[in-house]
Amino acid sequence: MNNSYQNTDHYSPENKLSQQQQDGEEETHSYKVKSVFTSVTGLMIEGFDLLMIGFLISFITVSLSVTPGEAGALVSWSLLGTVVGGITFGIISDKYGRVFALRWGIVLYMIATALCYFSVGYNDLVVYRFLVGFAMGGELGIGMTLVAEAWPANKRAQVSSYVGLGWQSGVFLAAVIPPLLLPIIGWKGMFLVGILPAILAFTLRSQLQEPKIFLRKVKERKE
Numbered sequence: 570m571n572n573s574y575q576n577t578d579h580y581s582p583e584n585k586l587s588q589q590q591q592d593g594e595e596e597t598h599s600y601k602v603k604s605v606f607t608s609v610t611g612l613m614i615e616g617f618d619l620l621m622i623g624f625l626i627s628f629i630t631v632s633l634s635v636t637p638g639e640a641g642a643l644v645s646w647s648l649l650g651t652v653v654g655g656i657t658f659g660i661i662s663d664k665y666g667r668v669f670a671l672r673w674g675i676v677l678y679m680i681a682t683a684l685c686y687f688s689v690g691y692n693d694l695v696v697y698r699f700l701v702g703f704a705m706g707g708e709l710g711i712g713m714t715l716v717a718e719a720w721p722a723n724k725r726a727q728v729s730s731y732v733g734l735g736w737q738s739g740v741f742l743a744a745v746i747p748p749l750l751l752p753i754i755g756w757k758g759m760f761l762v763g764i765l766p767a768i769l770a771f772t773l774r775s776q777l778q779e780p781k782i783f784l785r786k787v788k789e790r791k792e
Contacts, residue, residue: 595781596719604719604780605728607773608712609735611671614678614766615705616739617746619647621759622698624747628756633691646695647702654706662707667715667783670707672774678704679767685760709736718780 596604626640633640654674662670681700688694716732717725747759754761 600777600780601719601728603773603777604715605731607671607770607777608708608716608732609738610766610770610773611675611705611708611712612732612735613739613742614675614763614770615651615708616736617743617766618682618701618705618739618763619644620740620743621747621763622647624743624751625756625759628751629694632756633694635691639691643695643698646699650699650702650704651706654703655710656706657703658707659710662711662714666779667711667718668774668777668779670711671715672771674704674707674711675767675770675774679764679771682760682763682767686757688757715780718782 622644626637626643629635629643630637630640658670658674661673678701681697681704684697685694685701688697712732712735713729716728720728746762750762751759
């Protein structure tokens with residue numbers, strides 16, 4: 570009976586919370602900082618991409634000979650892709666890892682964005698924009714989860730607010746950069762601009778391992 574009580578106490582909510590705090594404290598400072606930067610960069614790319622497409626609609630309308638409504642639908646397809654991608658990458662994240670999902674999401678984003686540059690018509694651009702949204706769908710949820718699992722409980726609210734700044738930064742850049750570069754590189758060239766920070770995000774994510782809390786959860790599922 571005593572052993573039974575001991576086992577129950579070992580798996581009590583208080584002990585689990587304490588273990589999660591300990592996991593966050595065990596991560597190196599470098600890991601914690603990289604987890605924030607990789608999440609901020611991902612949200613910055615998403616914010617930049619979604620607002621940038623709004624600046625391109627009038628140019629796409631003329632270049633592809635489509636109606637303003639059809640050009641505007643590119644935003645809707647991107648947002649639909651974000652919803653589907655958020656669900657899909659959330660499942661992948663829980664099964665294979667936070668960093669794994671973020672890493673492959675940014676790879677898909679770079680491929681889909683490059684395809685937007687090489688698009689030859691409206692229909693294939695719609696498909697590529699859906700894929701861009703799909704690739705970005707997991708950035709917010711998984712990025713926040715990664716940061717929460719990397720940092721101890723008493724710092725999570727603070728660093729999570731930093732991650733949110735990534736979106737505002739991306740929106741700001743999308744308001745400043747397109748008016749400057751559009752006359753020079755054209756609307757297709759603007760897609761390539763989004764690939765540059767994605768390369769940085771992929772580099773950061775390639776240097777990260779999964780957080781200890783996630784690895785412990787995987788181990789517990791297998792036992």
